[in-house]
Amino acid sequence: MDRISVPELTGTNYFIWSLKMQAALSLKRLDSVTTQMKPEGLSEKDALEWEQKNSDAVAYIKLSLSDEQALQFAAENNAKILWDKIKSTFTGQTEDRKIDAGTELKNLQINSNELANDYIARARGIATKCHSLGLDVSPRELVYYTVRGLKGKFAKVRDILKTQRDKSIDEVLEILREEETSFISPSSTRAEGRSADVFYSRKSKNSGMRLCYVCRRPNHVAKDCFYRNQKERTTTSQMRKVHRYNNSKERNTANPVFTASPNEESLCENIWILDSGASCHMAKDRVWFEKILPERKDIYLAGKDLKIICEGFGTVKAKTVSTKYGNPLNITIENVSYVPQLRCNLLSVICLMDKGYKIKSDNNCVLICDKSNKLVTKAFKNNGRLELYFEPLYNSEGYFSNPSNSNYDIWHSRLCHLNAKYMLKMKDYIDIDDVNDFKLKLVT
Secondary structure (H helix, E strand, C coil), X not given: CCCCCCCCCCCCCHHHHHHHHHHHHHHCCCHHHHCCCCCCCCCHHHHHHHHHHHHHHHHHHHHXXXXXXXXXXXXCCCHHHHHHHHHHHHCCCHHHHHHHHHHHHHCCXXXXXXXXXXXXXXXXXXXXXXXXXXXXXXXXXXXXXXHHCCCHHHHHHHHHHCCCCCCCHHHHHHHHHXXXXXXXXXXXXXXCCCCHHHCCCCECCCCCCEECCCCCCECCCHHHCHHHHHHXXXXXXXXXXXXXHHCCHHHHHHCCCCCCCCCCCCCCCCEEEEECCCCCEEECXXXXXCCCEEEEEEEECCCCCCEEEEEEEEEEEEEECCECCECCCEEEEEEEEECCCCCCEEEEHHHXXXXXXXXXXXXXXXXXXXXXXXXXXXXXXXXXXXXXXXXXXXCHHHCCCCCCCCXXXXXXXXXXXXXXXXXXXXXCCCCCCCHHHCCCCCCC
């Protein structure tokens, strides 16, 4: 067929054969005779031209048939009728083929030695076949079944992608390519085995040297680190001292990162922690939300087989606190997950960067700027964390309060904060216990 390769038609490859045959006929300017019958009223010249095209199209189609199929359609000399007969023969059981295609997509799994490019191409091919049979497959469904079929060396990536359903199939392919490169590249940051303790650190772009993952110091790797080996013999309190040492100013000046403190100190309810490891924004109290859309899903933690439950998501509207650095601003945080099991609220660095926000380091704080480089807020370093202080705009009248046990304070609030002099006069008219607790408070 003049260097045009069309596969031989079999009982299972009709859709691929049809696609390639249509392309071949289109290149030869013969596709029109397979879609319409011979027009009436043609001139003698046009009629001869149509007959020639019809004859060529029939020849091309029959040459791609197997011996049995060529005999079956040998008597047909009209290109359109021949094309329609072949189509009806191989698509007669459309419903059965549609069910088979849907089942094939749902049971999609990556093979042990299959490359990421081949796997995604196979998934897209199945989705295309489903569309051709009238079975609609949305992009989200394709991503869902593709991610679910990952296993083996991509198992860890699968667990992470399960919490990021908004990814497109192209983004999933790019992530799989990067993960695949880390396995096969000789300059990969992965060491042999799956233990994170033997990994080499990435080469620092600023310092031009390799750093240990444990102590963040040069000239050795994590598996030989003194602090890692000592950690196996120390008590829990000694392990905390090592961690505090690793968070010293000397280490932070070399390569600062966002970390979460392991200390168990209590957190203020209005504090949000800027976290570079969080895959989404998370809040632990309903008071931050105007409305929560229920959607139960798992959120995987760093530890093996550890996860917590997300019970829904919504939009958080909050107000920054007025400081010497600027006036308070009203901010809106979208797609915030409601996770009651959290110990503190988390603001995801990844999600901020996806929205176009810029994260800049400045001494002992981090600046969060919008797309126009306008400062939105600051996260200050405290107890080994980067903390932001917000006040909720929703349900503010029912927000956290510290109950007062003072009789004076209670009645002072009830009487709309009267002047202390008049409060002293009111004690003769208020029938309560311990009325003598009222004292005149003078402000000097």
